[in-house]
Amino acid sequence: MSARDHWDRIYQTKSPVETSWYEPHLQMSLGWITEAVPDRSASIIDVGGGESTLIDDLLAKQYRTLTVLDVSEAAIRKSQNRLGPKAKNVNWLVGDLTEVALPSRTYDLWHDRAVFHFFTEPAQRAAYVSQLSASLKIGGQVLMATFGPEGPQKCSGLVTMRYGVESLLHELGPDFRTIRHSLIEHETPFGTKQQFLHCHFVFGRKG
Numbered sequence: 720m721s722a723r724d725h726w727d728r729i730y731q732t733k734s735p736v737e738t739s740w741y742e743p744h745l746q747m748s749l750g751w752i753t754e755a756v757p758d759r760s761a762s763i764i765d766v767g768g769g770e771s772t773l774i775d776d777l778l779a780k781q782y783r784t785l786t787v788l789d790v791s792e793a794a795i796r797k798s799q800n801r802l803g804p805k806a807k808n809v810n811w812l813v814g815d816l817t818e819v820a821l822p823s824r825t826y827d828l829w830h831d832r833a834v835f836h837f838f839t840e841p842a843q844r845a846a847y848v849s850q851l852s853a854s855l856k857i858g859g860q861v862l863m864a865t866f867g868p869e870g871p872q873k874c875s876g877l878v879t880m881r882y883g884v885e886s887l888l889h890e891l892g893p894d895f896r897t898i899r900h901s902l903i904e905h906e907t908p909f910g911t912k913q914q915f916l917h918c919h920f921v922f923g924r925k926g
Contacts, residue, residue, distance in 0.1 A: 722815060726769075726791035729875055735770050739874060739907040740833050745773045747903070747917055748832060748862060753780065755860045755919065760784055761827040764854070766816055767834035769794040770801070778805055786810040786826075788819065817846035821854040829854070829861045833915075835890075836865040836879045844890055852894060857923045861895065863887070867902050867914035882916055895920045 720728075735741050756763065759781045765773055768787035777785055785808070789795050792813045799806040812819060816834065829851055838844045851861065866874075866881045873879060882890075884900045898919040904912045 723790050723792075725875075725877070726789075727793045730770065730791050730793040730797060736908045739909065739911075739913065740905070741908050742905070743772065744776060745771060745832060747901070748773055748830060748864070749776050749780075751862050751917070751919055752777070752828060752830065755862065756828045758827075762786075762825055762856075763828045763830065764788060764821075764826045765830045767831060768798065770797050771832070772801075773830070773832075774798065774809060775802060775805075778802075778808060783808065786812060788812040788814065788816060790815050816850060817843055819850075821850055823853055824856050826855050827859050829859065829863075831862070832864040833866075833874075835863060835887075836870075836882065837874075837877055839878055839880055848891055851891070852922065855922045859922045860898075861891075861920040861922065862917070863920070864915050864917045867916040870914040870916075884916065884918060887916065887918055888920070891920065895922055 760783060762784040763782060764786040766788045768774060768789050774785060774787055787809055795811050795813055799811065835847060838847055865887060866879055868881055868883050870881045871879065884897060888895060888897055898921055900916065900918045903915050903917060905915050906912055
């Protein structure tokens with residue numbers, strides 16, 4: 720089964736509260752974004768946005784240059800339907816993150832909550848970093864949440880990677896610098912806990 724078919728099936732058969740990653744509002748992401756890019760004209764991309772309400776909250780805070788990318792057309796359609804007329808204020812992209820055409824040197828901030836840890840093959844991770852490095856502006860920022868060192872080894876039927884700060888930075892390469900990081904315990908709708916590592920990076924070598 721392709722990644723698109725897998726995730727379409729997830730979003731077509733489950734409500735948001737039936738997924739382990741669900742949060743009604745991504746408060747940590749929202750707080751870090753507003754601190755990192757207070758300018759409401761900043762260009763922000765949310766990769767693997769799915770049905771997340773982050774885009775709703777960014778619109779409510781008057782951000783106006785927003786892109787959501789997801790491999791699942793079903794997820795994008797659900798978010799568009801939820802937003803109604805506001806959906807026209809967002810650039811929606813459906814495609815595999817490692818292959819989709821992204822504009823060069825465009826984004827001030829790249830947000831990824833729980834996508835990167837699904838790329839278990841080195842070639843996938845290299846393609847991800849290539850996309851990230853090419854589409855971010857120099858000095859652009861990255862907010863990434865992956866499973867932490869004690870996070871689950873599988874999610875939604877797929878094998879996942881787990882990261883500490885140094886191992887994640889190693890994957891991104893020398894053009895990225897760590898600003899801050901935090902390990903949190905995410906409580907799923909089922910009452911279990913998942914360890915997430917939240918990291919804030921900046922793109923472009925110091926000096």
